Amino acid sequence: MAKKKSAKKSTTRKAPARKRIPGPVSKERDKVTNRSIELLADSIARDGLKGREPRVDIPLRTVTNMKWNKKKRILEMGDSTQTRSLFNVGQARKFMQTLLLAKGSRELIKAEKTLSLRGMYYMSLHTIEGTKEKTFDEQSESDNILEDLEVSLGGLREELHVFAKKRGTMVGNITVIDNGDEINCRRMGTGGYAIPSICEPSVLQFKDCGADFVLHVEKDTVWSRFNEDRFWETHNCILTEGSGQPPRGVRRLLHRLNKELGLPVYCLLDCDPWGHYIYSVIKQGSINLAFESQRMAIPDAKFIGIRAEDYDRCELSADVRIALNERDITRAKQIADYPWFKDKRPWQKEIKKLLANGFKMEVESLITKDISYVTEEYVPARLKAKDFLD
């Protein structure tokens, strides 16, 4: 009964006249996702009616449940799961929230629409009947539960028709088709092409790429420098930026550029533990989203710099040094201890040098030499010498 009813609803909601490009994921994937949501709810209802305690198994997204696949050179999620049960004071609320979000994304799939994380938060937000309690207190609560839902359904955020706020920019010798619109990344002016948060092949297709490699820089300021100096033109490459820790969209795009177009990816990041970790995430995947490494990680990505030795090599002034604080030091040691860094001697040397220096350096520190030193001398020299860390 109810099923029919909701189906009817969705048909009425659909705007009939407008030409629609199919959603972020294929109809087949939608069906699968829909089915797994139904299975989840069904098992809860079944348990409830039979007098068993309803529970959801959620794969753990922690360091302990993360495996380093040496062969594939990516991080993978282990088999440990946590059981979220309704009749547990600490889990009851989360249990309810999981189900609310499942219901929400099912409605999105039916309506063939997508929402931002914030939109999703509002969609499932209401006051619980008879109380003053809201279903979600803040967006971060719903974001977290949504990640749980992703892993427990084995689906991706995009497949749940939810996307994150977009971040990251691209220019370069490539033309892409984004939701049917052709975008020439060679003619993006000073702003560049904003990398969408969903970069699945169903949304974004590559067309006509002449670039030789991808240069990914840490943040927007450095990227602007490269773009203004038309670096991508002189070196025939694609220039991307991820505003710090790159979001999923950027990582997915880089992964696809690497895997589908065979472009090598070079990273220009700060010389500090955070820069090193950004590289690590691009290369191996993140601990939190280890389940997506398969689709995101670029095991062949290379680290161009900034290197700890650059202070001497480039004869930088003492002003650019930023002293390492205690947190930096612990983090650096932690990173050195990660299995994927552990048996790489150059990296061990790099981190040791960083700690020996006792200071960190930002990419911008090269500007002290000359405004375009980084684009005209530093990166070209590294590329030419094939002087990378792997």
Next chain:
Amino acid sequence: MEPLVTVATKKKTRKRTAATAETMAASQREISVSEFFAKNRHLLGFDNPRKAMLTTVKEAVDNALDACEEGGILPSLTIQLLQIEETRFKITVQDNGPGILRQQIENIFGKLLYGSKFHRMKMSRGQQGIGISAAGMYGLMTTGKPVKIISKTGRRKASHEVVLKIDTSKNRAEVVSDTEHPEDDKLFPDGRGTIVSIELEGKYQKGRQSVDEYLEQTAIANPHAEITYLTPGNETIVYPRAVKNLPEEAKEIKPHPKGIELGTLIQMLERTEPKSVSAFLQDEFSRVGQRKASELIKRAAKKTSNTLTPRTRISTMGHAEAEALYKAIQEVSVMAPPTDCLVPIGSKALLAGLLKEVKAEFFAAATRPPSVYRGNPFQMEVAIAFGGELKSEESARILRFANRVPLLYQQSACSSFKAVVETGWKNYSLSQPRGSLPVGPLVIMIHMASVWVPFTSESKEAIADYDEIRKEMRLALQECGRKLGIYLRRRQRMKKESERRSIFERYIGEISTACNAITGVDAKKLYAALLKQASTKTAEADQMLDDEGKVIDEGGRLTKDADVIILDDRQADPGIDDDDIDLFGGKTKKSTRRAGVSKKKSRSKKKARH
């Protein structure tokens, strides 16, 4: 240099009147006890006008209660504080006791250190026999008014009204007037009793350490007594009788050999009738039989070169022999003194007393088995009241009692205070700052029953700190504390459980509608099924396991405990007609403020919750 010399010569020239033995003897004379105390009245608790009032009431009430109990009469007392002037009061205490013979009146009320209680080892309120006469003396000194005593010993006997003045220099009473009332005067409804009236300079102030507090606590420790109190403000407060049985009469015992000092032993040797050492030991001490006496004498004989035998006459014994005997006593182990001389208030009566005067929700009592300090048997009792209308932000209130007499002053010097502080109340879910009293809605009542309560001073305000006493106090406190802990933890858990239940119930509705939206399952059916699960889940948790892993029902365990009373914390409205109400009667206040409101808040005994 010159001036120095002159000074020296001046000094030399000053005459020094050296006292001779003769001149000194002229000023040496006996100091009467009364005179001594007249100068040192603070030792007896007459430091200031307010305390003097309290001490006077206390001495009179103690005597009245002792007299009634000895006479086997359920005490009914009336205490009146009549304000004559700003700082002048007339204190009248009437009892329904056996009365005092005419010829004894002067001695009892006019002589310090006269009494029946000093020379015996028996549990009683008074000990030395200074109290009431000292009060009379204080009154005389501050107002010049003598003490008035009216006593009647039987329905057919005439009552005597005697007015006494105490001659402090002679430690003797001077009769001012002596009237005989007709037999059928209406002064004593029970046909016997005593009325004492003392006029004194005093100060009436309510609150801590007041007469009001003293009487309230007396009512708690003496639930068998009915006390009527007429306040200076013309209020009548009645503390009704909560138990109808008189406490058992305390037996008199002889001193225990371990409890005496050398001086006392020598005094006893001097005072006793001529007999053999062996007979002396057996007659004058408890727990010394023929065999123990011989053992003591044999050991003492070894210490003196002479031959002390059981047949040695006491009159022939010198100081050396007495000392040898004393030392022998210290070395030989003697059976602990008999403890049937102690009459504790008893857990039931303790609870009854607390219940009627303290508005709390949880009551527990513990009576320790008798124990011994310095050869004196004693027994500790503790009762606690928690919650209800007690203030929760304050430190616990300690009610201290010695032989049923409330102790109001010098709390921190008292052994009981130290015992409360060193008890770990945190273990019983109460907060307790380091080195202080626990904080919470808690009243702790500590009672020490003993043939001789060791006070720190003659004004009987604090119990001396003997290790044995403090240990017993602590054990009794712990016993009560454990029960309180069980109760509090259970209460906490019940609260948590109900929170749990409400959490589940809150989310079940959301889950049912969400499942319905996704799969089309019947939301109502699912809601009912989940709700059922929620209540069984939380019910299971009610039966938590204890430390040893046994399933316990603490509510049941506590409610079965005779030494625990748990009241419903509900504020009963006057309309409820509950048979359990007025279990022990309640305090009825007929004050001008609350005229007509005589119905007390009904507090019913809690039914066991499972």
